[in-house]
Amino acid sequence: MSADRPELTYEQAREELVEVVRKLEAGGTSLEESLALWERGEELATTCQHWLDGARERLTKAQTTHEEKPK
Template sequence: MTDEKQDERLSYEQARAELATVVERLEAGGTSLEESLALWERGEQLAEICQRWLDGARARIDAARQRAET
């Protein structure tokens, strides 16, 4: 399974937890420039996954509110 396919299967909680780990590693320092860049890129991917989940949740809430108003 490709990394992209695996990322599509991550839950919000899984992506957020991995993102927190990435941030901790970046904040701790001690990594090479190349590793830091790879961590940063992974963090960006995980942040996008989290944002998609949040956007989807917001859309569901908005839809439920609209149904309740009608």
């Protein structure tokens, strides 16, 4: 995460990523703008993956804890 940008929620990052993809698909941007959008999209995709990995880890931990409890 960049120090100059606050951490986004998963939903915020996903929404912004969708918008970045729309702009790239629509075209009409300069090469420099396209590269900046691509880089931002990569950052947003990494943020989303971070959130998903964390959620997967929490689910796995919860399932393991639940399975270890005696019935």
